[in-house]
Amino acid sequence: MTILLDRGSKASGTTRELDPPPDLPNVDAAQQYYIYGSERIDRSAPLRMSDAEVRRLFHELAAEWRTRTGLDSNIQRKVLDRAYQRIIGLGPQVVPYILDDLARSPDHWFWALTALVGQDMAAGQVSVRSAAEAWLSWGRDVGVIE
Amino acid sequence: MTDWAHVDPRARLLTQLPRLADKGFEITSQATRDYNCVAWSVEETTQFWWPVDVGGYFWPTDATEPLLPDFEQVYADLGYGRCVHLNHECGADQVAIYLTSSGTPTHASRRLENGNWTSKLGDFEDIEHNDVNGVCCDTYGETVIILCRPSQPQLAVSSE
Numbered sequence: 322m323t324i325l326l327d328r329g330s331k332a333s334g335t336t337r338e339l340d341p342p343p344d345l346p347n348v349d350a351a352q353q354y355y356i357y358g359s360e361r362i363d364r365s366a367p368l369r370m371s372d373a374e375v376r377r378l379f380h381e382l383a384a385e386w387r388t389r390t391g392l393d394s395n396i397q398r399k400v401l402d403r404a405y406q407r408i409i410g411l412g413p414q415v416v417p418y419i420l421d422d423l424a425r426s427p428d429h430w431f432w433a434l435t436a437l438v439g440q441d442m443a444a445g446q447v448s449v450r451s452a453a454e455a456w457l458s459w460g461r462d463v464g465v466i467e
Numbered sequence: 468m469t470d471w472a473h474v475d476p477r478a479r480l481l482t483q484l485p486r487l488a489d490k491g492f493e494i495t496s497q498a499t500r501d502y503n504c505v506a507w508s509v510e511e512t513t514q515f516w517w518p519v520d521v522g523g524y525f526w527p528t529d530a531t532e533p534l535l536p537d538f539e540q541v542y543a544d545l546g547y548g549r550c551v552h553l554n555h556e557c558g559a560d561q562v563a564i565y566l567t568s569s570g571t572p573t574h575a576s577r578r579l580e581n582g583n584w585t586s587k588l589g590d591f592e593d594i595e596h597n598d599v600n601g602v603c604c605d606t607y608g609e610t611v612i613i614l615c616r617p618s619q620p621q622l623a624v625s626s627e
Contacts, residue, residue: 387472388469388470391471391591392484394505394515394573394574395517395533395573396517396519396521397519428590429500429590431521444522445522446522447522447524447525449523449524450501451523455522
């Protein structure tokens with residue numbers, strides 16, 4: 322039985338057992354891994370990865386994405402690629418590495434950055450270079466990059 | 468998966484676009500993301516032309532997704548209309564739009580005065596290819612629509 326915090330009794334600091342919502346999958350407690358595609362993810366691992374791990378994954382996924390979609394002009398197809406989607410899935414921790422990459426060479430990271438930051442800092446820019454500059458300027462302003 | 472960054476560009480293109488091996492081609496630029504095939508088809512080299520709702524790209528209409536009628540409208544605004552003959556008509560500019568089997572535009576190329584075609588290949592290089600179908604592939608699709616317009620006079624360069 323899962324122990325869930327009862328929001329209604331938060332003020333009193335007590336917990337009580339709640340039945341899980343009916344739409345949750347029935348996870349076998351004996352199962353050691355979640356299965357994600359071909360990967361097994363250790364259930365006991367913390368959800369937050371180290372910066373070094375995020376950086377490594379970003380570069381690995383970016384190379385995979387470029388190989389698979391480099392021939393494409395279709396931005397929608399580029400950003401729907403599974404490696405690009407996994408980069409977005411790394412969360413805000415990946416933003417500094419995307420900006421570092423953008424500083425080295427402008428690339429199609431604007432969609433991912435907009436999704437991660439929640440705002441298009443290059444709105445209205447009509448070239449890849451000017452959009453990259455807008456994002457880098459934002460990154461410096463907020464201290465994400467130097 | 469092959470990391471294209473470490474592969475000779477010509478070998479990479481022959482892998483990605485196998486028909487080029489039979490049809491013939493040459494690489495005519497360095498790889499760049501500054502512009503793409505649609506921009507190159509209208510001789511623009513500072514903007515990446517694609518309909519998408521995020522900053523960094525240029526598109527002449529309000530469209531935010533690639534649809535053939537909108538692509539045709541963009542070219543119509545530049546004087547292009549459907550061309551029934553694939554043969555190189557002297558005095559006519561020609562562009563080709565490539566489509567997937569579901570009719571989504573994927574690529575564009577432009578005919579050169581010598582009758583060959585020039586394509587900017589995504590984030591990679593420009594190439595000159597002998598046959599308009601030379602770049603047909605899984606990514607660009609197998610359907611090609613040809614648009615043409617009366618040849619545009621070159622702007623005179625002032626000598627002042």
